[in-house]
Amino acid sequence: MDTSTAPRLAMVAGEASGDLLASLLLQGLRSRWPGLSAGGIGGPKMQAQGFDAWWPSHKLSVFGYVDALRHLPELLAIRRALRQRVLAERPAVFVGIDAPDFNFALERALRAQGVKTVHFVCPSIWAWRGERVKTLAAAADHVLCLFPFEPALLAEHGVPASFVGHPLADLIPLQPPRAAARAALGLDDEATVVALLPGSRRSEITHIAPPLLQAAQDLLRDRPGLRLVLPVVPGLRPLIDEAIARHAPGLPVQLLDGRSHEALAACDLTLIASGTATLEAALFKRPMVVVYRLNAFNHWLMKDKAYLPWFSLPNILLRDLAVPELIQDVATPQAIADAARAWLDDGARRDALHARFTELHLSLRQDTAQCASHAIAQVLGQA
Missing domain, CATH: 3.40.50.2000 (Glycogen Phosphorylase B;)
Incomplete structure (x- = not known):
């Protein structure tokens, strides 16, 4: 050769x-x-x-x-x-x-x-x-x-x-294409859009999708015009369908085949599983509520091994609790919905986060x- x-x-x-x-x-x-x-x-x-x-x-x-x-x-x-x-x-x-x-x-x-x-x-x-x-x-x-x-x-x-x-910093534009993404997904420009990203592993969907879906139901009770989108990893659609039928029957959520970047570009807020997707959300300059739940035995083994006070990548990179983190028993539907409302009701806080995420994006590009x-x-x- x-x-x-x-x-x-x-x-x-x-x-x-x-x-x-x-x-x-x-x-x-x-x-x-x-x-x-x-x-x-x-x-x-x-x-x-x-x-x-x-x-x-x-x-x-x-x-x-x-x-x-x-x-x-x-x-x-x-x-x-x-x-x-x-x-x-x-x-x-x-x-x-x-x-x-x-x-x-x-x-x-x-x-x-x-x-x-x-x-x-x-x-x-x-x-x-x-x-x-x-x-x-x-x-x-x-x-x-x-x-x-x-x-x-x-x-x-x-x-x-x-x-x-980070290659995602090169791939994702500094100014997210919000209007184009909404047009591609059939979302009205004036609608409030929440993206649900429960993870890409089967075990994550099993443990994280239920509280995210129930939190979305909670939000819809006082915001009936809210639009929900949920990108589905190829091959995992049956798990998502089962989770919706069991934990949030009738929830008006738009399921997408992949297309997570379009969902993040289009949304005003994301409820998201901790992992690489949280960095993607930060590069799209989106406020987020980071959630993580796992098998109780795995959590018991891992809970005392962390060195840092944060577990999500945006907070670790910014060295600050810039976005809320809810893990294991704290990650209840009510807590997730309350953290979401706090973002949706505070434009100044969202603008400040946008500026911090822009600086982070430039440092990784x-x-x-x-x-x-x-x-x-x-x-x-x-x-």
Whole structure:
């Protein structure tokens, strides 16, 4: 293989957020190496970039100890088969996109056999489970970091890293296309629109969708003109339909096939599960109520492991409780609805948040695809 002209990559991305990050990375890599090819585990957005998905990314979409244990035999079998195939093909570099519980052991095994490894997305060692930095150091030749404070933190542990910005900051316009998004979704320009984003994992929808839907019902009682939109991750529509029928029958919510960015651009407020989607909402400059609920056993295991007083990305990055966070038993429909009303009734507060989110957007806009491509070229000795 002539890696100077067309390197072959192996990649693994789990979940919708990893699929999006990897697809944007592939665009940047192909602008540098037009003949580049890549295969491994990926989703529809990666496949749209010509990625050869040996397994679909949703196979890795598990959360928490209980869910992981249930799927452990299948995950271990996939990882063994993937490792064997990567070692047989000997790609120029392996890129693991997030999914640390799956990727770290794979990267460590590949690196031990002489395959260059890059990990894209520094695990949140600054928020919880700081001991993972030792695992990361053994797994990755280089780490691509989304946030500016991370490379210095990794350098303290001898881990080479580059701040590449966040690709969503390049993708999402500084001025959200509110009017165009509303027209595309058939929403009146004067309507008050609330977007419900209960998460992209099955377990998240099971635990988070019910209180979000019930909170929306509560809001509709005193705001009957409210419009509700709910983007649905491909393949999870039956779970959403079941949640509506069981917890909010008759709720007039517009279900969307994907289209979460249009929903965020169009809305005045989002009720949203903690995760990458909260950063997307911040980049769309939208006020939000962040909610998280999970299996009671998982919550018991994780509740005392956090280092920071916040759990949502917007608050962590702004170092402040800029948006309300409701977790586990506190995340009741009434509390969610009350926090939503507080946003809808306070225009000055919404304007102040818009200004803070604009500054955050500018700090993360670094042309991630180009920066990441340059860092990978350095790993390959081609910079």
